[in-house]
Amino acid sequence: MDFAIDVRNISKSYGDVVALGNVDLQVRSGSVMGLLGPNGAGKTTLVRILTTLLRPSSGSATVLGYDVVRHARHLRSVIGLAGQSAAVDDLLTGRENIQMAGRLYHMPRKQVQKRAQELLEQFDLVDAADRSVKGYSGGMRRRLDLAASLVANPPMIFLDEPTTGLDPRSRLDLWEVIRNLVSEGTTVLLTTQYLEEADQLADEITVIDIGKVIAQGTAADLKHQAGSEFIVITVREAEEAKRAAAVLEKFADNDECEINEEDRTASIMVQDGASIMVQVVRSLDAEGIVVANMAVRQPTLDDVFLALTGRTAEEAATESEPTEN
Amino acid sequence: MIRPAQIQDRSPVGEFFSAIAVEARWIISDTFIMTWRNLLRYRRSPELLLFSTLSPIMFIFLFNYVFGGAIPTGDLNYIDFLMPGILVQTTLFSATTSGVGLAEDLQKGMVDRYRSLPMARSAVLGGRVSAETIVSLFVACLMLAVGYILGMRLHGGFWPGFALPFMVAGFAFGFSWVSALVGASVRNPESAGSMMFFVVFPLTFLSSAFVPIESMPGWLQPFTKINPITNAVDLGRSLSQGGPIVEDAVITALWTLGMTFVIGSVAVWRYRKV
Structure with missing residues (x-):
């Protein structure tokens, strides 16, 4: 198995609206794939299909060898997802949030406790560990969300716009965390609207716009394409x-x-x-x-986007904003 | 802990039964975890409980001291007549929290996290409903205590009286699935809350909960008689004050099972489709 993710000709439409059209995507094990595109490009749709939250209308995809539709349940036990909105429970403490995720991965109780402590340390949340999440800052919530998604040591992790809405400092912190993950061999699929983020973190970048893959390659390749x-x-x-x-x-x-x-x-x-x-x-x-x-x-990735789509990433985002939910 | 990566090739029949065994174990343990999570929320912010206990206490006072004197209830004291109705109404209102909470989880993206985990699909709903049922039981006991202070007595014997809070909590459990279905469908806590209010409010007032059905206009009586809340309240009244139990018990049990299995299945299906 060379590819951690192998997407073949996936489409997803809602009635007449095509969210994804014939997308192909291969991600090597242990690499970071950056899925880059403006708001409403279909990034989240693809992530939701690959994490079994959504069924594709047509086409097939495997993650770590599991088919996203036929082996959905097996697949869920080997992936982690940190979504766009930090999915943490306000009334529970940080520790309880991680432990609950661990229990729902069906890990033994002892192991969950040990792993939760490890993650709290790794994500610099020890001081706040036993406080209710209600008082956490945006950056802390994201870190906790990411920690919870890593509780079972999944070999594959999906990060859907992990730094959207964070201040620059928290963003840098989170980048560091993601880099550490990668150095431990985790395969990462990361979506972002930030060209810089993809450039910083991703080994390979897939540019997606209006549900279609419009370019694929390393940051250097793409810059070369931009001419x-x-x-x-x-x-x-x-x-x-x-x-x-x-x-x-x-x-x-x-x-x-x-x-x-x-x-x-x-x-x-x-x-x-x-x-x-x-x-x-x-x-x-x-x-x-x-x-x-x-x-x-x-050339920056902004230049790339302009060369590929004839508009800047920002323009594309404003155009398609109303369709993003 | 990562599950072994290989997918075992079993015969379709073996696959089916092993899937059921795994499913059953997961449903139970996951529902337990989700119930714990939802109950923990009440411990963390007890004010949630305050709202579901204060308003029924106000209702008890309002009906017992303001309206009660004008409502003829035959041989029964009004407080004895009233309390089973209050218990049913209170626990039904409490059950609406299931749907509101579920809609909240859906809106906040919590559900995406749950759905990406290898947990049983029904546990998110089951945990909600179970937690609210435990809360219902607690609230029912509390209201009984308030009623006792205001002069309500159990004239039907100890064991039927003991069964009363469990009976109303059981009925509320069934109704929680209706609430969960609404929550999974509208996905907006405010809408889910007000929708459920407009279901529970008229249904409880158009039942035997507060006044004898015979005092209502003739054209309204057929509806109030088939209203399952009437059966639940009458059963509660028989349990606490003595009287025929079987017919109301059967009808209430059927409604509870129907809501649990039929509406519950639809709710889980809706939730999967989100």
């Missing part, structure tokens, strides 16, 4: 940016130079930034333009 690198020149005086642009245009792939007067930058898209850089500098020097800073910038 190009950028040479960004910062000049001393704002007026010089235009003159610099006139020089830069000749080197650009598309003969265009983007000027940002506020930042005093001029940037162009090129295939191989490093090799052109020297010529660029010489030409600028010949024109007597004083360069404050120069850089070759790799």
Whole structure:
């Protein structure tokens, strides 16, 4: 079994509305797959199918060799799910939440207690362990939710937008937790709307938009697909940016130079930034333009999304917002 | 603990029976855990219990001291007549919590967690209903104590009187499944709460709970007579004050079993489909 997840031609529709259309997806064991897409793209639908919460309309999928429909019950005992809304019980304590999840995985009571303590320590929840979850912060709830989903040591874990709505600091904390998980060999499927998050955590990224897979590969692959690198020149005086642009245009792939007067930058898209850089500098020097800073910038996943869909991730999210429940 | 990864190939018949055995064990242990969870909530915020006990106490006072004097109940003291009705009404209201709680879990995403676990599907509902039934039993005993202080006496003997709170809690157990079905269907705690209120309120008032049926207008009486709450209340009255038990007991038992198995199955089915 090479693939922890093997999705073949899965579709899901609600009446005429197609939530997922002919999706294929393979995730290697022990890797992190980032499922990237705007709100309403179908990420959650796919996760719900793979965690047996939803039946696909057509197609088949296996997780750890179990068919998501025929072996649903077996499958549930080997996966963990941390959903979009932290599924923790307000009136129970943090410890009780984890223990209850463990008992419902049918683990022996002693083992549940030991494992709960381990997880509380690992997720930095020991101090709050015996307080009711009602008083937990958003970040603590997410950590507890994740801890509860890990109680049975599942070899496969699904994280549906694990950091949505968290402050930057809690987000970094949670990233650290996820990285630790991966280093222990857990296979992770992670959905996110944050391009940076996928770049940071995922070995491979699947870009999904309006229920379809539109690109797949490593972060580097995707950036390569987006085409190009950028040479960004910062000049001393704002007026010089235009003159610099006139020089830069000749080197650009598309003969265009983007000027940002506020930042005093001029940037162009090129295939191989490093090799052109020297010529660029010489030409600028010949024109007597004083360069404050120069850089070759790799495309971000935002650029990728724009190249793939013709719109930015943010635009896509606003467009499809009303359909997200 | 991870279950062995291999899927055993059994004959379809063997598969079926072993599945049933595993299922039975899981249903029991998972229902137990979910019952514990739901009861723990009451211990953590006892004010939940306050609401379900204060309003029936108000009803007891209202009916006994305000309306009671104007309601002729034959040989019975009004408080003796009233208390079985109050018990049934109180436990039915308490049973509506099952649906409200379930809708709350659905709305908060708790149910996604449960459904992704290898637990028995019916345990989420079963745990709710069992917990509310235990609460119903507690509330029923409490109301009996309040009634006793206000002068109610068990004239039907000790054992029938002893059976009374269990009887009303049992009926409430059946009704909890109706409530669970509403909760699983509307998935919004506020709507589930008010829907159930509009079921329980008229049904209890259009029964023999507070006034003798004979005092109602003739066109209303057929309805109040077939209302199962009338049977439950009359049974409770016979248990506490003496009187014929069998007919009302059979009808109440049938309704309870019907609600549990028929409505309960539909509720579990609805819940699976969420």
